Amino acid sequence: MKITAWFGVVLGALSAAGEVFITKPGQTVNLKCGGHTDKNLEWRHGNKKIYSILPRSPGPLKGESEIADRSRLSGTDLRIRGVKEQDAGKFTCIIDGKSQEHTLLVVSLSLRSSADLRLGSEATLECNVKGVNPEPAVQWKRPGGSVHTESQIAQLKPLARSDEGTWSCTFSHAGKAHSESIEIKVAEPVRTTLAPVPPKNSKDVTVPKPPKTPMGLSWWMWVVIGVGCVVVLLLMVFVICLCRRIKRRKRVLRKMKNGRQRPMPAQYCQCNRPTAAAKPQQGRRREKPSAPPLQPLLMG
Template sequence: MFLQVFLFVIMASFSLAVSSLSETEVFGEVGSTAVLPCNTNSLSKYPHAVVWQKDGQGTVWKKLKSGLQYRGLLTHRAQCPHTQFERGNYSLWISDVREEDGGVYSCAVDGKGSTVVTLRIMKVTISPAVAVLESDFSASCLVTPGSSAARVQWKLNDKALLLRPRLSQTDTAHTSVVADRATERLAGRWTCAVTHQGKEWTASATLTIEGIIQPRDDGTRVYASEGSAVTLPCVFSAALSPGDTVWEKKELGSQYRAAPRRLLLASSSQSPADKSANLPEVLPEDGGTYRCSGMVNSQRLTRNMKLVVAKIESSGQSNRGRVGPVTLTCRLSDTSEVTGYDWVREVHSDDGVQSAGVIQRGKFLRVSNMSEAAWTCRYYGKEGILGNVTHHAPQMSGLSGQKPTEVSQNTGVIVGLSFLLIFLLLVLFKMYWNHQRRKKIFQYPALETIVHTVSNEREKQGKRRETK
């Protein structure tokens, strides 16, 4: 009994001095700083001898009771902060960790027992780090040395990745690989999260996607008012020089055909990566889906976008020559993104255009007197204003009491009369020209007869002289 009590006291006192043969696992990302813990319960202020070793390779760092220090395998990348010694903390700090730093380390204080720490190095590699849109890429997570007890989960931009990675293991490393085709949704920071013994350790790398950067997504809508100019964007990454750029428009039956000739490519003086196109004047029939494409590394990259045409329609009733109240309607060729409308009254004066603020909300506006004002319809989406379209008063001059002009009815009559007048003028000019020509030919007929007679008499006299 006495012997058992004596052994218990000896073991308890020894455990109070140094944590005996404790084992810990630490994960560190390549390039980061790893802290290998070594703690004792002894708070003595007397100098202690500390030795850190790596299994099979020798001493990493040690300090003698005299205060002398020795740096071994990791030279200046490994150290123990002296300020923590009085608290019983002899942890080893390794800066700029590398794959070869992984392994088993041991810490001994005054030669009494040791703390065993396994350092596992994590490294995330993306190949290629800069991928062309729709090309193949892979992301790998390597843990050295590996651990079969660790669980790996991938995150993309701090959100759990829905893809299920292919998992492979060896005796010296734990590797998780994700392979896919590069799309915009896969661009960003890839994080490998390793869970071990209730703790999570992470390492990250960034995947950059090169391709068409504007617009970023297929189906992006471009808004333009009828009659205005608009640019359909198609901008590639600055590092790319796309060739064989083609603009097409989607027709009925989901078929793409060459875009209208009015769609002009951007000036060649702009960046080679900018393949945007311009419409100088938007017509109602211009609305629809357009596709821009270009060749990059023997691969054709495409982007679809939709041009939405906005216009204001007016309707009113006439009564005995007078135009009554007018209803303005804000119409768009596609309203799938529109969440609201409002109307703004703009008055033109010598000082410029002045806005009266929001007058009414909604798609329709009833106006009793247009006067000289212009009405602007603004339409909104979830993220703010999408665009606007303006209806000017001169287009509705009959509403201000003026007599409406019937240009559309009289245009044919005026054109016909103009052609008839021109025809009559041409006939008169031809008759006058012929008359003048005859006058020049027969201006002196008597004089011509006299000259002819004199000439004949001279010939006769010449013949008589010869006979004599």
């Protein structure tokens, strides 16, 4: 009887044992809880509630933590999208009065370089593990499997062809070894070729090509185009001046024509007639003119 009870306690403890989940920033992780959804269920991140299900609730109740906006329930499992470094830590699943504590480790691998990853350049590898305090000791392994350094940072000065391949960041947690990898590709350095300098006494002297002008036209074509534009501009100015002169002349002719057609003042004809003789008064007798006096006869 005691053996049966002890076996049940051990079985319950094993069933309640948590798991370690490892992921990278930006990925999706699924935390398992087991059991059925018709029982009491609650997910917590540290002391903050993420989701809870009550027997009489119409559905899952979301918490107020930031991680709740990126999470959803899949049965009793908690699915987190777009993992961030601050999501690392302890997650507690409480179901039917039993709790399970899981650990989420977020491993960040970074590769920094002052220039392109080319032979002879410099690069820095860095590995950070978030979720446990203190952070576990890490070491970098080269593509061949040999240990490069037992530190979070690996300096590659200078980059060689042997540095190309898969680099692994390894660490241990709860007695288990874990590893995350990153790929490095090394390119050939850029070679600049200089034009050969001809000897001074060489007969085959290459004439330098004239510099290229815009739109591939030679300089004399641009001169012709410029002269043509100037001629067209002068013609336009001449036509405009000619039109204005013609209009001005028309206005002057119109004014002169209007001045000639003005009405002249009325002039009356005056006749120079001799005045009529005065009429004789009635009642008077018209006297006969007297005879001229006789002149004496001259005697011869």
